[in-house]
Structure formats: structure tokens, C-alpha cells
Amino acid sequence: MEQLPLFKENIKLVNLKEASEWSTKYLNRKVTVSNISYLIQYGKIKKYVNNKKVYINLDELKNYYNNSLIENNKINIDNINWHLSFVEYKESERTKHVHRLHPYKGKFIPQLVEYFLDSHIDDFKKEIYFKPGDIVLDPFCGSGTTLVQANELGIHSIGIDISYFNVLISNVKVQKHNLEKIKNIIYELNLKLKDFQKHKNHLQFEEELSKILTEFNNKYFPSPEFKRKVREKIINEKEYAKEKVKEFLKIYQTFIHRYNIKIRQDKQETFLDKWFIHPVREEIHYLAELIKNIKDEEVNNLLKIILSRTVRSCRATTHSDLATLKEPVFEPYFCTKHNKICKPIFSIQKWWEYYTKDTIKRISEFEKIRTPTLQVALVGDSRNIDIYKELRKYNPSLAKHLKQKKIKGIFSSPPYVGLIDYHEQHAYAYELFEIKRNDDLEIGPLYKGQGEAQRKSYVEGISQVLLNCKKYLQKDYDIFLVANDKFNLYPKIAELSGMKIVQTFHRPVLNRVEKNREKLYMESIFHLKEK
Numbered sequence: 026m027e028q029l030p031l032f033k034e035n036i037k038l039v040n041l042k043e044a045s046e047w048s049t050k051y052l053n054r055k056v057t058v059s060n061i062s063y064l065i066q067y068g069k070i071k072k073y074v075n076n077k078k079v080y081i082n083l084d085e086l087k088n089y090y091n092n093s094l095i096e097n098n099k100i101n102i103d104n105i106n107w108h109l110s111f112v113e114y115k116e117s118e119r120t121k122h123v124h125r126l127h128p129y130k131g132k133f134i135p136q137l138v139e140y141f142l143d144s145h146i147d148d149f150k151k152e153i154y155f156k157p158g159d160i161v162l163d164p165f166c167g168s169g170t171t172l173v174q175a176n177e178l179g180i181h182s183i184g185i186d187i188s189y190f191n192v193l194i195s196n197v198k199v200q201k202h203n204l205e206k207i208k209n210i211i212y213e214l215n216l217k218l219k220d221f222q223k224h225k226n227h228l229q230f231e232e233e234l235s236k237i238l239t240e241f242n243n244k245y246f247p248s249p250e251f252k253r254k255v256r257e258k259i260i261n262e263k264e265y266a267k268e269k270v271k272e273f274l275k276i277y278q279t280f281i282h283r284y285n286i287k288i289r290q291d292k293q294e295t296f297l298d299k300w301f302i303h304p305v306r307e308e309i310h311y312l313a314e315l316i317k318n319i320k321d322e323e324v325n326n327l328l329k330i331i332l333s334r335t336v337r338s339c340r341a342t343t344h345s346d347l348a349t350l351k352e353p354v355f356e357p358y359f360c361t362k363h364n365k366i367c368k369p370i371f372s373i374q375k376w377w378e379y380y381t382k383d384t385i386k387r388i389s390e391f392e393k394i395r396t397p398t399l400q401v402a403l404v405g406d407s408r409n410i411d412i413y414k415e416l417r418k419y420n421p422s423l424a425k426h427l428k429q430k431k432i433k434g435i436f437s438s439p440p441y442v443g444l445i446d447y448h449e450q451h452a453y454a455y456e457l458f459e460i461k462r463n464d465d466l467e468i469g470p471l472y473k474g475q476g477e478a479q480r481k482s483y484v485e486g487i488s489q490v491l492l493n494c495k496k497y498l499q500k501d502y503d504i505f506l507v508a509n510d511k512f513n514l515y516p517k518i519a520e521l522s523g524m525k526i527v528q529t530f531h532r533p534v535l536n537r538v539e540k541n542r543e544k545l546y547m548e549s550i551f552h553l554k555e556k
Contacts, residue, residue, distance in 0.1 A: 037083040038073055044081055052090065055113035064089065068256050105547070109532040111136040122173075122391035123198040126384060127334050129168035129191075130348065130450050133438050133507055137532070138174040141436055141505050141550070154503040155180055159433035160426065162497070164407035164490050167447075169195030171436050172400045173391070181426060184402035185410055187466045190333075190451050195402035197330050200323060201395075202388055207324055211381045214315055214328075218374065221311050227304040230284040231371040237276060238357065238368060245269050246365040255364075266359035266366075273366055277357050286371070288355050296452045300340045300353055308373045309336055313457055331380050333454040338376045340453070341369050399423040406466055408489040412497050427497065434503035435494060440468050441509055442483040443475030475512070484514050488521035491553075495522070504553040515551050528552040 039047065041058045048056035064070045065081065070089055073080045111119070111134060119134045140146060142161060144153045155161060157179035163171040166184025172195055175182035186192050222228055245251075246269070254260040281288070287303040297306060309332070316328045341353045344362040360367035370376075401420040403410065416424035440447060448455065448464045449472075455462050464470065468486035473479050491504070504524070508515060519526050530550040 038080040039083050040080055105533055106530050122387045126198055127194050127330050131445050132168050132170050135170055135174050138171050143178050155433055162432045162435045163437045164494055165437045165439050166195050166402050167191050169198045172199050176395050176398050176400050179396045179398055181399045185405050185407045187406055187463045188447055189404050189460050190454050192402040192404045197326050199400040226284050227371045230286055234280050241273055242365040252364055270359050273357055296456050302341050302369055304371050305339050329458055331384050334380050335373050335377045336453050339370045339373050408493055431499045432497050433499055436505045438507040439487050442469035443471055446471040480512055484517050487518050491522035506551045509548045519553055523556050524553040525556045526551050527554050
């Protein structure tokens, strides 16, 4: 750690608060002390210490912003609406209450929905598009962010998605739940799981292995000294890590033989066969069977979401590859995310117990602020679904309201062309719960690529969705579509839909998880109205 005097010639040192204030003015957006601390923690800028106080070099900070955020991405900073970055919100606010009931690739943060739906936001530049009592539609509802925020703001909402699992997540989030009943059932499930584990020895194995691994990491990968030595090239991270992993693998193999732990499953045919260590798969299957026998649909659905979230966290992969799987990992490995040796998971118990408590807590938090408005997610193809007919089956009250008032507008994030396979991201859940998949009906999935034919198909698909949904909209509707339109497809989509883009908001996405934070990622919010 470098010791430097405060006022040394040719160096401008400032404390974290001063750095935050300077960055806010320089970028014309809110930059918090936490944002600056992140840059220090991950070695983006250097830390200086004087009299036990932390300072940074202002020139280094300026170069970081210029090189990493602007020049490397060739972004015209004047066209960016920094206010819509919502960087001032902590992660706990961006994932508040039920928004984090289950991971989902490609969802937007609730503050973005709130900005366009809330009529009370104090921003003199903002027009009012929706008001309490209106109905908003999300024809690509995904994990239900629009529906949840609409409820919070006193707005009725309808979601549509081609994925049964996405609709399950959305409806579990917006439904009212009998928490006492759920707590009692979870308690019984936990007792049965522990009884099941009594006849196994993998918990003792993992406990002892974890203790030895912690001691090993403290000795050879101490934080933050290890990161500093790598940054200063005192240690060659790749070679050093390879050597230490090899050393720990001998210890690992000794434990495997001592406890006679079966690692790989007998078959490698399905997702659950390939991506889970044998003891984990046994526990998953045991809990899934117990949940399947619960007849109460509301409780059954909620427990499926909790178990699915647990299963996702217990896949045999590295921490850095959790979002995009590469190859199964059945041995300890050097973790580039945590800068130490990490190991696979041998039991779901820790995550299952954590997620059950977290889910109850989040539902309780949402219950305190939810409004008596109507929300429902429907399974269907938004290109041709009869919204009114389907709504009458699942929410007659909202169907009646729709018939009387019609939908005020749309707020949605359509799939990005060739970016995500929306069914495949939850392959474990579809297989585990035997849920029907509709991959062939996805618009712009990753597996079809981004070629010219795929772009044309995407334009036609999104246009068909808008044309079908227009039948249920009020005359003076407002549509907001969130997209990263690098192929400039949305002007054509608007034209084919009989609409016009009246305004485009360019938004920097600065708080992405499991992404390269050094590059500025942009997305646009297109405001469409009738031509």
C-alpha cells in the first residue's frame, strides 16, 4: 500500500467524498462514494493512504473515465441521459422486495419502469404518461418487473410471455400469499430434508473440506495483499494460481476417497445429469418430489420458484460462469471473481434455507406497499393472443376492467435479436418440473443468430406483436420499448406497426451484474405513438 504526502507536486490526491463530487460534475450524473470504492476494490484505480486515510489520484480517475467509458466505446456523451442510469440507487434498491425472487437474464431495473409509469416523479422535463387506475400492458413480461412496479404505483397491469416458467415467476411475484401456511410447510420440508441427509456423509465431507480450503486460501491468497501483488506484477496470477490449485487438488482427492463421495452421475444425457454433482442431484430430486405432492397451487408455485432459485445456485460451474455456462466443474478451481480457490457445491441445504427465508422476507416487504390493483401474467404468443378471452379465464375482474377502459399503453423490453435463449436460461426448471417449452415461438433467440434473415424475422415478429396489441389500446396510447438497437431495426418496426417514434431516450447501463463493467453499455427507450 503506497504512502504519499497529500500535497506532493504533480499529483492531485482527493478523498472519496471529493472524488464522488468531482465525478458527478464531470460526468453530469450522480456518482456515489460506493462507486468510487468499487473502482479501488477491483483495481481500476490506485489507492493511496496518508495518515490512515484513503485518497485517490484525480488524474488517474479522469483517465479511467475518458479511456474506459468514452473513447473505447466511441459514445457521444451529449446524447446520453445520465439521469436514467439510476446509478445513485444501491443494489438493494435495484433488487427491492419481490424483484429478486428469481434470477432472470435481460430484465430492466424497477426504477426505469417507475420513471415512465409514475405520475408523481419530481422531474420538470418528464411528461405524465400513466396515472393510477390505468392499465399497462407488457407483451414480453419476462420475470414481471413491469407488473410488480405497476402494482406498487396503483396501476393495473397485464403481462404476456411465451414461456410458462416466466409467467410462473411473474404471477408468484404479484400474487398475495398466505405466509403463515408457507412457513409451516417449509418447516416440514426442512425436517424431511435433514432426515434424508442423515443417511449420507456428504455434509460432513463438505464442512471439513471447506475448513481446510479456508485455511489454504488465507495462507496463499490473502486479501487484499494478493490482488495488490498481482496488480504490481510481483506475482504472475496465472502461473501461481495453477500451481496452488494443483497443490490443493491432492488434498481434495484425499477427502473424496476418505468419505467415498460419488461426484459424477451415471448418465450425462440431460441438463440435470450434466450440471450437478451426484449428492446435489439427489437432494434436488427429493425436494422436488415433496413439492409435487403439495396440492395447494399457490404454495406449490411459490416453492417451485424457491427450489428453482436454489438449483441455479448449485450448478457445478465456476462463480464467473454462473450466468453463461461453459463446462461443468467437479473440482476446486481458481476463481477469477473472488481471487482465491473455490469449490463446487455438494449440498443444496445452505442455499435452500437462505432462499426460503429471503423469499418470505421479500414477499412480506412487498405486502406492506402493494396496492389493491389487478395484475396477471398470461402464457401466450403476443403476435396473436386474444387478450380479452385469456384474461376472462384467469382474472375476470381485470377482463371486465379492460372491456370498459382499454389499455393506456405498453412498457416492455422485447427480446434482443440473437442475444438470449430465454427458455434455455432456465433449462433446469423446465426439466425438473416437467414444464412445456416453447423455444420455437421465441422472437430473436440466440440460437438463430443475428444474420440478415434473423433481423428481418425479428422486425416482422415485433411488428406483429404491436399490431395485435393495438386492438386493446386506447386511442391516445403511449408505448415504451427498451432495446439495444445496434442494428437500427426499430424505425422499421414502428413503420410496419403504423406508429412513429416520437422520442428516444439513450440510457447508460452502469450497474450490470456478471458483465464487463469497463465498457459502457447503452440501451434506448423508444417512445411510440400512432402515426
